[in-house]
Amino acid sequence: MKRIALLFILSVSQINFGQNKIEGTGNVGIGTNNPSVPLDVIGTVKIQSSNSNYDENLRLLPSLLGDYSSIALGAVNGNSGTGIGQWTLVRYPATKNYMFSLRYNSTDFLNILNNGNVGIGTEYPDTRFSVEDNSDNLFVASYKGGKVGTNYKFTSLRYGESFSYAGTAANIGYMSHHTNKTLSGLYFTNYGESELFSSLFIKVGGNVGIGTVSPTNKLDVNGTIHSKEVKVDMSGWSDFVFKKEYNLPTLEQVEKHIAEKGHLENIPNEEEVLKNGINLGEMNAKLLRKIEELTLYMIQQNKKMENQMNEIEAVKNENIDLKKRIEKIEKK
Secondary structure, rough: OOOHHHHHHHOOOOOOEEOOOOOOOOEEEEEOOOOOOOOEEEOOOOOOOOOOOOOEEEEOOOOOOOOOEEEEEEEEOOOOOOOOOOOEEEOOOOHHHHOOOEEEEOEEEEEEOOOOOOOOOOOOOOOOOEOOOOOOOOOEEEEEEEOOOOEEEEEEEEEOOEEEOOEEEOOOOOEEEEEHHHOOOOEEOOOOOOOHHEEEEEOOOOOEEEEEOOOOEEEEOOOOOOOOOOOOOOOOHHHHHHHOOOOOHHHHHHHHHHEEEEOOOOOOHHHHHHHHHOOOOHHHHHHHHHHHHHHHHHHHHHHHHHHHHHHHHHHHHHHHHHHHHHHHHHOO
């Protein structure tokens, strides 16, 4: 009897059903006569659950010690979850944009749409890469480092309200935007301080403020600027003063303007400067104009002085000649 059973087993091990073959090696082939692995399939494999619980279709177990911590593959037709407690890679139907999802239980953590958009925490990402967190003011992405107890956080995204570079320790800066539309912009300040104390503020529209959150120009600085060099682009210069057609005011006219206005003509007065400040390039041009006018006055005065010196010298020579003639007369 044992001999008959052995012969039956040996004969079954060599059975070939068309292209389905069970070899003596233990390899099983479906659609192939030469299976090279324990299960070698050429063709389509259909695996589906026997109930309506939408359990995973294929479970990969890391160990024989238990039926947990598995990775599962499945195709979900509706919104129900896959096998409880399982990480699952699923592909949704057309009603959900054919998206692929990496989910745990019934929650999708990573979604890839058929248009290539990738979302973390969002079912329908509308950009190439979108990260969302439904918990207000929690860090979406962060890096923690430093010594124990310091709890530094760097390059972090906050939900909805701000983008920050932050930390709980002193002297760690952070970046955010204000909810008030009139103060909208990016703020760079010490962590924990109000945006109103920002070291650097970039206002919507492009104006930048350093030490101020109300920049009205492309760059407003509330403090001292220390630089090796400052270059100012100009649309004109004051050399027109030296042209022949320039009408140089007389010193009497200058004196009259000072007496009436209390400042030089074409130069802002004290009230205007204290209220509006000065335009560096424009002010330098105005000062140069006065310097060039002053140079012309000096040239005029020098010519007058030379003429006066020549006249004095001529008078001296006449006096010397007259003195000689008087001396001759006295001798006679």
